[in-house]
Amino acid sequence: MCDTCGCNQPPDAVTYRKPGGHDLPHRHGDLEHTHPHEHPHDHAHPHDHDHPHDHEHPHVHPHDHDHGGGRRLNVEQDILRRNDLTAERNRGWFEGRGVLALNLVSSPGSGKTSLLERTIRDLKAEMPLTVIEGDQQTLNDAERIAAAGAPVLQINTGFGCHLDAEMIRRALTELEVPPHGVLLIENVGNLVCPALFDLGEHAKVVIISVTEGDDKPQKYPAMFAAAQLCVINKTDLLPHVDFDVEACKDAARRVNPALAFVELSATRGEGLEGWYGWLRERRARAAR
Amino acid sequence: MHEMTLVAGILEIAEERAREAGAARINTVTVEIGRLAGVELPSLIFCFETARLGTLAAGAELAVRELPGRGRCPACGAEAEIDFYAALCPACDGCLEVVGGRELRVVSLDVD
Ligand SMILES: Nc1nc2c(ncn2[C@@H]2O[C@H](COP(=O)(O)OP(=O)(O)O)[C@@H](O)[C@H]2O)c(=O)[nH]1
Ligand SMILES: [Mg+2]
Ligand SMILES: [Zn+2]
Numbered sequence: 001m002c003d004t005c006g007c008n009q010p011p012d013a014v015t016y017r018k019p020g021g022h023d024l025p026h027r028h029g030d031l032e033h034t035h036p037h038e039h040p041h042d043h044a045h046p047h048d049h050d051h052p053h054d055h056e057h058p059h060v061h062p063h064d065h066d067h068g069g070g071r072r073l074n075v076e077q078d079i080l081r082r083n084d085l086t087a088e089r090n091r092g093w094f095e096g097r098g099v100l101a102l103n104l105v106s107s108p109g110s111g112k113t114s115l116l117e118r119t120i121r122d123l124k125a126e127m128p129l130t131v132i133e134g135d136q137q138t139l140n141d142a143e144r145i146a147a148a149g150a151p152v153l154q155i156n157t158g159f160g161c162h163l164d165a166e167m168i169r170r171a172l173t174e175l176e177v178p179p180h181g182v183l184l185i186e187n188v189g190n191l192v193c194p195a196l197f198d199l200g201e202h203a204k205v206v207i208i209s210v211t212e213g214d215d216k217p218q219k220y221p222a223m224f225a226a227a228q229l230c231v232i233n234k235t236d237l238l239p240h241v242d243f244d245v246e247a248c249k250d251a252a253r254r255v256n257p258a259l260a261f262v263e264l265s266a267t268r269g270e271g272l273e274g275w276y277g278w279l280r281e282r283r284a285r286a287a288r
Numbered sequence: 289m290h291e292m293t294l295v296a297g298i299l300e301i302a303e304e305r306a307r308e309a310g311a312a313r314i315n316t317v318t319v320e321i322g323r324l325a326g327v328e329l330p331s332l333i334f335c336f337e338t339a340r341l342g343t344l345a346a347g348a349e350l351a352v353r354e355l356p357g358r359g360r361c362p363a364c365g366a367e368a369e370i371d372f373y374a375a376l377c378p379a380c381d382g383c384l385e386v387v388g389g390r391e392l393r394v395v396s397l398d399v400d
Contacts, residue, residue, distance in 0.1 A: 073311070
């Protein structure tokens with residue numbers, strides 16, 4: 001079974017498309033599809049922490065087992081190792097080209113695509129920007145990105161609730177990403193699952209809009225803990241909503257003291273300089 | 289949804305290890321799941337019971353060891369058990385950094 005590329009779904013569930021183009025063939029079982037195999041070795045991991053509250057969840061066996069002659073095999077492997085290995089390959093790919101890769105995560109509707117559109121219009125003359133769009137179903141976001149003027153590949157994950165490293169690896173074979181450019185990856189709108197899946201990006205950028213609750217960082221701590229930058233979007237609506245920017249930042253800082261913040265309005269343009277400044281600084285670092 | 293992805297990872301690791309050791313079948317797969325890893329255990333077990341069919345672990349149970357969240361205070365070094373991220377230091381009111389509880393690991397297999 002191979003789940004990292006979504007192929008345990010119906011065969012055509014994950015698709016890769018470019019606006020105006022045809023579906024790219026979903027290659028299965030060919031060279032595109034090698035998965036590095038590590039050999040698990042039985043090393044005893046020293047467990048220096050004690051687990052005073054381990055809960056075993058034993059399962060009632062509805063069937064008989066002959067446990068005679070049974071033996072125990074040590075494994076000690078990370079469940080996400082395949083994703084993590086592929087993410088490391090992607091990271092090497094970005095490093096080799098001096099490309100800054102960012103993973104944009106948020107709830108649906110926080111303004112990821114709007115921020116990308118605006119960023120492309122403002123910065124495309126200054127730096128090469130390429131976009132990977134993750135969405136369960138449609139090509140809509142990719143069309144908006146293409147209209148804004150950046151090369152884009154749409155990944156439709158079907159039922160999948162997150163992008164994974166294999167999807168990005170595959171996308172990188174279909175997309176031209178210029179050296180020293182920026183790859184902006186819009187993840188599927190979801191603040192839970194994408195936190196677990198490293199894509200090989202330099203940083204996760206979490207976007208929250210002021211029409212959401214300012215307690216989002218408490219509700220989705222894993223995502224705010226994994227991010228390096230938090231964009232607070234739709235500040236033009238602040239006069240109309242009950243959103244306490246400082247309370248939101250405090251809650252996020254308690255989860256992640258190192259988190260940086262930018263407040264902006266992607267559609268009106270206020271505050272964008274903070275985001276562009278962060279982007280330029282990170283791009284310069286990645287290009288070294 | 290991502291519990292199905294995790295189960296696929298668990299089964300792949302388990303089958304690979306069992307085959308390598310020449311085992312005929314897997315009776316128990318023991319995993320460690322940190323309480324801050326964002327995994328729904330009932331959903332994980334439900335997915336396992338669906339996905340194990342047709343694998344060497346077809347009759348196996350999933351034994352889940354839940355590991356507690358642990359935080360350490362960057363200011364004073366105190367450690368405490370935490371069950372949510374934003375935990376305050378019991379000694380100095382600093383914010384604890386998460387140092388444990390995000391584990392997602394296959395620990396061992398019982399096989400024949
Ligand atoms: N008022 C206001 N609306 C915004 C802003 N940014 C995005 N929106 C609107 O929010 C909706 C969802 O935006 P979209 O970019 O598609 O969100 P995504 O699902 O995160 O990609 C759209 O109707 C946008 O026009 C903003 O800064 N201010
Ligand atoms: Mg979008
Ligand atoms: Zn302290």
